[in-house]
Amino acid sequence: MSETTKALNKCKRVAAVLIAGMLLVSLLAGCGSQSGQTPATEKVLNFSWAKDIGSLNPHMYNPNQMFAQALVYESLVQYSDAGKIVPWLAESWTISPDGKEYIFKLRQDVKFSDGSAFNAAAVKKNFDAVLANGKRHDWLAFIRQIQETQVIDDHTFKLVLKDAYYPVLQELALIRPLRFLAPAAFPDNGNTGKGIKQPVGTGPWVLSEYKQGEVAVFVRNEHYWGPKPKVDKLVIKIIPDSESRVVAFEKQELNLLYGNGSISLDAFKQLQAAGQYETKLSEPLATRVLAINSNKGATKELKVRQALQHAVNKDAFVKGVLFGTEHKADTLLATNFPYCNLGLTPYEYSEDKARALLDEAGWKVVPGRDFREKDGQTLELEFCYESTNAIQKSVGEVLQGDLKKVGIKVKLTGEEQGSIDQRQKDGNFNIIYGDTWGAPYDPHSLVGSMREPAHADYQAQLGLPMKAELDKLASAVLVSTDETKRQELYRQIFTTLHEQAVYLPLSYLANLAVYPKNLSGVAFMGSQYEIPFGTIDIQ
Amino acid sequence: MFAYVVKRLLSLIPVLVGISMITFLILRLTPGDPAEAYLRLSQIPPTEAAVAAVREELGLDRPLIVQYGDWLVKALTLDFGKSYATHRPVWDEMMFLLPATVQLAGVSLVFTLVLSIPMGIFSALYKDGWFDNFCRFIAFTSAAMPNFWLGFMLMYFFALKLDLLPTLGRGSWAHFILPALTLSFSYIATYVRLLRTSMLENLEQPFVLYARARGLQESLVIGRHVLKNALLPLVTALGMSIGHLLSGSVIVESVFSWPGIGRFCVSAILNRDYPVVQCFVLMMAVVFVIANLFVDIAYAWLDPRIRLKGESS
Numbered sequence: 024m025s026e027t028t029k030a031l032n033k034c035k036r037v038a039a040v041l042i043a044g045m046l047l048v049s050l051l052a053g054c055g056s057q058s059g060q061t062p063a064t065e066k067v068l069n070f071s072w073a074k075d076i077g078s079l080n081p082h083m084y085n086p087n088q089m090f091a092q093a094l095v096y097e098s099l100v101q102y103s104d105a106g107k108i109v110p111w112l113a114e115s116w117t118i119s120p121d122g123k124e125y126i127f128k129l130r131q132d133v134k135f136s137d138g139s140a141f142n143a144a145a146v147k148k149n150f151d152a153v154l155a156n157g158k159r160h161d162w163l164a165f166i167r168q169i170q171e172t173q174v175i176d177d178h179t180f181k182l183v184l185k186d187a188y189y190p191v192l193q194e195l196a197l198i199r200p201l202r203f204l205a206p207a208a209f210p211d212n213g214n215t216g217k218g219i220k221q222p223v224g225t226g227p228w229v230l231s232e233y234k235q236g237e238v239a240v241f242v243r244n245e246h247y248w249g250p251k252p253k254v255d256k257l258v259i260k261i262i263p264d265s266e267s268r269v270v271a272f273e274k275q276e277l278n279l280l281y282g283n284g285s286i287s288l289d290a291f292k293q294l295q296a297a298g299q300y301e302t303k304l305s306e307p308l309a310t311r312v313l314a315i316n317s318n319k320g321a322t323k324e325l326k327v328r329q330a331l332q333h334a335v336n337k338d339a340f341v342k343g344v345l346f347g348t349e350h351k352a353d354t355l356l357a358t359n360f361p362y363c364n365l366g367l368t369p370y371e372y373s374e375d376k377a378r379a380l381l382d383e384a385g386w387k388v389v390p391g392r393d394f395r396e397k398d399g400q401t402l403e404l405e406f407c408y409e410s411t412n413a414i415q416k417s418v419g420e421v422l423q424g425d426l427k428k429v430g431i432k433v434k435l436t437g438e439e440q441g442s443i444d445q446r447q448k449d450g451n452f453n454i455i456y457g458d459t460w461g462a463p464y465d466p467h468s469l470v471g472s473m474r475e476p477a478h479a480d481y482q483a484q485l486g487l488p489m490k491a492e493l494d495k496l497a498s499a500v501l502v503s504t505d506e507t508k509r510q511e512l513y514r515q516i517f518t519t520l521h522e523q524a525v526y527l528p529l530s531y532l533a534n535l536a537v538y539p540k541n542l543s544g545v546a547f548m549g550s551q552y553e554i555p556f557g558t559i560d561i562q
Numbered sequence: 563m564f565a566y567v568v569k570r571l572l573s574l575i576p577v578l579v580g581i582s583m584i585t586f587l588i589l590r591l592t593p594g595d596p597a598e599a600y601l602r603l604s605q606i607p608p609t610e611a612a613v614a615a616v617r618e619e620l621g622l623d624r625p626l627i628v629q630y631g632d633w634l635v636k637a638l639t640l641d642f643g644k645s646y647a648t649h650r651p652v653w654d655e656m657m658f659l660l661p662a663t664v665q666l667a668g669v670s671l672v673f674t675l676v677l678s679i680p681m682g683i684f685s686a687l688y689k690d691g692w693f694d695n696f697c698r699f700i701a702f703t704s705a706a707m708p709n710f711w712l713g714f715m716l717m718y719f720f721a722l723k724l725d726l727l728p729t730l731g732r733g734s735w736a737h738f739i740l741p742a743l744t745l746s747f748s749y750i751a752t753y754v755r756l757l758r759t760s761m762l763e764n765l766e767q768p769f770v771l772y773a774r775a776r777g778l779q780e781s782l783v784i785g786r787h788v789l790k791n792a793l794l795p796l797v798t799a800l801g802m803s804i805g806h807l808l809s810g811s812v813i814v815e816s817v818f819s820w821p822g823i824g825r826f827c828v829s830a831i832l833n834r835d836y837p838v839v840q841c842f843v844l845m846m847a848v849v850f851v852i853a854n855l856f857v858d859i860a861y862a863w864l865d866p867r868i869r870l871k872g873e874s875s
Contacts, residue, residue, distance in 0.1 A: 077648075083649075084603075084604030084605070084606060085600065085603040085604040085647060085648075086603075086647060086648045086649070089605070158615040159615060159619075161609075161611050161612055161615060162601075162606045162607055162609055162611070162612040235658065235821070236659070236821035236826075237731060237732065237819075237821050238731075260730070260731065260819070261819060261821070262730060262819045263816045263819060263825060264816045264817050264819070266714060266817075267714075267717070267729070267730055267816075267817055267818065267819060270714070270717055270718060270721065270722055270729055270730075271729050271730055273722055274721060274722050274725075274729050276729055276730070411832075438593075439594070439832065440594070440599070440602070440832060441592070441593055441594015441595070441598075441599060441832075441834055442593040442594060444594060444595070444598050444599070444602065444608070445593050445594065445595075448598075448608075460607075468607070472607050472609075475607065475609045475610070476610070477607075477608050477609060477610055477613065478607065478608075
């Protein structure tokens with residue numbers, strides 16, 4: 024036994040050394056983590072994003088992240104509050120009476136970050152590169168409409184369209200694909216669709232360091248024509264998990280949380296309650312909406328669709344699920360969107376009205392049964408949602424609870440995104456979750472996409488008796504050159520959709536911002552995809 | 563032994579061909595279109611024209627057999643095509659991300675072994691003592707504790723509250739501690755229980771009694787006779803764990819913003835990024851087969867019965 028005891032004592036000593044070693048490692052690591060701080064005089068804004076920023080090709084899409092493209096590249100015009108289009112790289116423009124010719128006068132004081140001049144030739148070179156890869160950008164109606172690009176003089180650029188298309192300026196304001204790369208940064212073969220030499224734009228920031236999937240550092244563009252950014256450096260850390268982002272923020276490794284979905288809504292509420300940070304919410308930027316299929320099962324009936332509008336308690340949803348961080352939505356698009364302040368009468372929350380409508384539709388309460396029936400069939404609706412999305416799942420649960428109160432059974436079908444996409448295309452749903460395109464795409468992108476069979480919007484509207492007429496109105500509004508007529512066409516479209524109850528708007532999405540009190544100048548832009556880092560200062 | 567290793571490596575060929583075919587088919591039978599997924603990632607409405615353009619660009623409009631043949635021929639030269647999502651060559655992406663995951667898995671493995679072996683030995687030697695009960699508690703806790711939760715707790719206390727360690731990302735060796743500990747925690751608990759049971763079984767064996775009767779030092783009895791035999795099941799588990807550590811680190815990589823292969827591949831699965839998924843599955847098949855080969859070799863080294871049987875045959 025004494026040998027055993029000796030052996031055990033030896034093992035104990037080994038274990039003690041191991042544990043002490045581990046503790047030492049932790050302590051040394053703690054010391055190590057303090058190193059590498061930036062000089063106190065340098066103002067560094069630390070921000071995070073869930074995905075790598077990509078190669079910053081202004082003419083291409085994923086993996087390029089829009090907010091990062093907007094740091095380096097600028098557009099001819101900018102989308103401002105309430106959808107107003109304001110001059111940017113173009114200081115003015117004229118539109119021919121037939122709506123087919125646009126002449127842009129370019130600013131003369133603009134340079135790319137490599138010091139080269141921004142002029143009409145550079146604009147044409149960029150337009151032509153995008154058009155050469157036209158198939159890729161075919162989704163944008165404006166690209167399909169471009170017939171010709173011309174350099175009138177060094178600072179005048181002309182765009183000729185095949186047909187009139189009113190949202191030209193709105194689509195020019197988009198972050199991609201029509202922002203401007205310096206001619207020297209074009210690849211030798213000119214095909215930007217395959218890549219660029221380096222990201223050189225006219226924007227306020229220049230990429231200075233990049234570690235794929237980890238970090239990107241931007242510094243001020245010293246050639247910038249507008250007010251230069253107030254901070255010296257902008258560091259974008261790639262943090263995929265929203266809760267980790269909150270911990271990094273609380274540890275002061277980040278000094279700005281911004282965007283929609285960047286952190287969970289309960290984390291936002293918690294940070295707000297902590298009292299040591301500033302918190303802000305933007306104006307409505309898009310809508311959380313349920314599309315109700317007018318071409319499938321019980322939702323073919325108008326009265327059933329209308330009953331759904333009355334049966335869902337949106338106030339409770341906003342308060343309980345969204346922690347009061349969004350506003351209840353009464354209409355498909357918020358009234359701050361262009362052409363959308365129509366004075367439509369909201370469907371009020373009323374279980375009694377919902378029940379009365381279902382009775383009128385012939386869906387009767389059967390004694391002893393939980394759900395209504397008609398001709399021996401139970402009133403059951405299928406709600407399809409993306410299973411990994413917590414908010415969509417909660418929407419399903421709210422829907423199931425609210426509709427049960429009026430005798431409607433809801434079958435929740437949670438699937439991954441690919442399967443949900445397929446259902447949208449096939450119209451294989453009664454109710455499906457979606458977000459509208461938001462600013463600056465809406466209302467024209469939403470209305471345009473209603474004509475596309477691959478869209479849930481199209482499928483949901485397919486059972487409407489006036490679907491063909493709606494499609495005609497949608498086509499007419501996009502080519503309309505008369506502002507009054509355009510407003511009238513939008514009125515007809517949105518009023519019809521509202522009356523036909525094919526959409527159940529839940530709440531208006533907004534960007535949120537959380538930052539420490541030593542940060543100033545945090546604001547929101549008209550477009551939900553741009554972040555105004557330039558105005559932010561650190562005290 | 564050499565012939566055995568060569569034979570095992572050659573058996574990889576039909577395994578990889580089989581796996582590539584199955585993966586190829588399963589991916590295409592799963593609902594969801596990579597062209598639409600790409601458009602969604604790019605925030606482009608999936609109009610019929612847009613989907614057709616992307617399908618053509620990605621080569622998805624060709625017959626399946628042509629797509630597979632083309633992929634297989636290129637894969638032989640380690641050309642796995644370009645990722646649909648990032649447009650970068652898949653092999654380059656993998657080679658860029660793999661080192662980070664291998665490093666993390668390696669450190670986790672070291673943590674696992676360094677902690678679980680002494681704990682397992684002590685648990686067995688002090689059976690039903692306080693230390694054994696403590697290890698049992700750790701084992702049950704780890705079984706009930708999801709990885710992401712543990713990761714957040716460690717991050718919260720050690721990085722945020724105590725400010726001892728960095729929160730996220732990669733850089734110094736200090737960045738390894740929290741993610742590696744999170745990743746290794748469930749393995750530590752399993753290995754401790756496994757080693758404890760195996761040690762107890764071996765302590766009951768006649769050869770232990772005989773060794774003691776020969777008057778050998780207890781440390782020799784435990785270290786050379788009991789532990790060496792007790793390690794066999796641990797080695798088997800280790801072989802499987804290496805593959806799991808490499809392929810299953812996605813949650814830890816997400817929580818700690820570790821730029822590794824797990825995160826990349828899970829998003830590839832969700833986005834129907836076929837070339838990435840196919841390459842990843844093949845790589846993992848190679849890892850599992852090779853890890854098991856090492857297990858077999860280690861077995862032969864640890865257990866003379868297997869070695870001698872192999873030599874006599």
